[in-house]
């Protein structure tokens with residue numbers, strides 16, 4: 088082992104990762120080395136003669152995990168932003184080893200007993216809140232992974248976990264295969280009427296790739312969405328719609344070939360059994376054990392109340408689309424494949440404005456300077472670029488954040504532009520987490536990644552308003568990670584924050600992109616510097632809530648369906664997937680999809696990913712972020728007292744305390760839904 092690790096930059100780094108020196112062949116030996124070191128250290132901690140304490144067990148465990156993450160985070164990041172075959176291979180080879188290591192820890196009975204001794208001992212009462220929270224979280228996770236079950240049931244728990252992970256994978260695979268199997272080949276250009284040039288170019292490219300004439304449309308979102316919104320050819324829309332909403336089901340063009348029905352039934356059955364094994368009535372309760380919401384009724388009431396309030400608005404919006412279609416020679420009644428198309432027509436008609444009109448006012452250098460100015464005014468922080476850093480691509484920049492007295496708070500890598508071998512989308516990733524050891528404090532470091540169009544020639548990259556909002560959103564996650572004052576990485580920054588509260592700082596930051604006072608700090612024409620014209624600003628604001636009611640009830644339909652599916656699962660009846668979906672639609676939806684619609688079969692959030700009985704989290708966090716911003720609306724957008732309080736009670740605390748307690752400390756009361764209703768136009 089030691090031969091492999093000598094001269095391995097991943098193991099020798101002390102400060103920031105040496106990106107230019109990291110090679111794929113360094114990855115596996117480094118991870119092997121760290122994991123075996125981790126195993127030895129955990130065993131040594133458990134073998135010591137002294138009774139377990141915070142200082143001789145829990146604190147060293149934090150450091151062991153920190154050491155692994157410090158190496159693994161930059162590797163994960165490189166794999167996402169500078170992918171190549173050898174690196175991906177090395178990365179994939181490490182995944183099962185890391186997962187085995189963490190499963191081992193989660194199933195380590197001796198560790199569980201030692202941790203319990205601390206929790207039940209007299210030391211516990213003397214510990215700080217963060218320390219107690221870590222112990223509580225650890226015990227909770229031990230119980231949720233079945234560690235204190237009798238041997239027979241424990242074996243069953245483990246077997247179910249393994250089966251579930253392969254079922255999740257199968258669900259995703261079926262969906263992917265079904266999505267990729269379908270194509271629509273068109274040679275008659277007249278059928279493309281209404282489609283934007285970019286969509287045509289994409290379809291042309293797909294055709295060329297297959298050696299075909301004309302255009303090929305697929306079910307990938309960049310192809311599917313524009314067809315639904317812009318294609319004037321109704322039959323084309325219907326055909327594409329049907330193929331999309333029946334993916335991986337018993338219906339539609341691929342009918343039965345990648346049918347997810349049995350996979351979904353098995354997932355529901357096994358998750359229910361998991362929950363029952365560790366003492367819950369159902370999987371919805373199990374899911375809430377790690378969330379901010381306490382009771383299943385709390386979630387149901389929340390979703391239903393919101394549905395009741397927004398449905399009339401959604402109905403009015405749908406009626407407006409129907410009216411628009413009728414007066415402009417459209418079909419009657421409108422079918423599911425007509426609604427997005429006529430909505431887009433109505434949007435253009437009503438607002439005469441597009442995202443493109445705003446671009447000239449959002450050049451990247453100004454937007455960045457403005458965003459940093461916003462956090463300077465809010466939190467008294469200075470953000471400064473540092474040159475000459477070791478990065479993975481020349482576009483990447485590195486920034487440091489300092490407090491009012493010049494003290495370092497954290498730093499981040501900013502990687503804004505799309506390029507080959509970089510994953511799509513926008514995200515914040517952790518590079519280094521904050522930790523305090525006998526050697527001092529390690530400051531947190533973040534990765535902020537976006538996929539904006541790169542600058543052309545000497546002109547700066549110009550962003551749409553939506554992209555500006557995305558940047559503020561990710562910076563919000565970044566601030567949460569970087570401004571933390573918590574010394575233990577497992578509850579510092581975004582770590583250990585309840586899933587339904589983690590979007591609070593990010594969605595909160597988005598609000599500044601909609602306020603004149605903040606926009607004045609950075610929105611200016613890239614040629615002549617003129618500020619964003621009032622007329623354009625008003626149009627942008629007016630269009631903000633276009634069809635907000637319809638979007639709201641759609642999200643509520645997904646959330647309610649997901650939650651009730653897991654809450655009401657009854658082994659005697661099996662999964663009632665389609666009938667439950669129909670029931671939920673009856674209750675909250677305004678536009679009824681056709682009978683053949685098999686939405687659930689493509690709902691990867693809850694079957695193929697971690698959102699099971701947790702899709703409601705999106706709306707839940709929106710209540711928090713809207714309500715938090717509501718306080719700034721009351722006291723002033725840059726009110727120092729309010730922003731300092733937000734900094735100290737939310738951003739600095741990470742997951743060290745219960746999300747509800749932190750919110751109440753900031754707001755002075757429990758969260759209320761009013762601000763969300765107001766911001767989304769549901770209430771005046």
Ligand SMILES: [Zn+2]
Nearest residue numbers: 560564590593
């Ligand atoms: Zn987010």
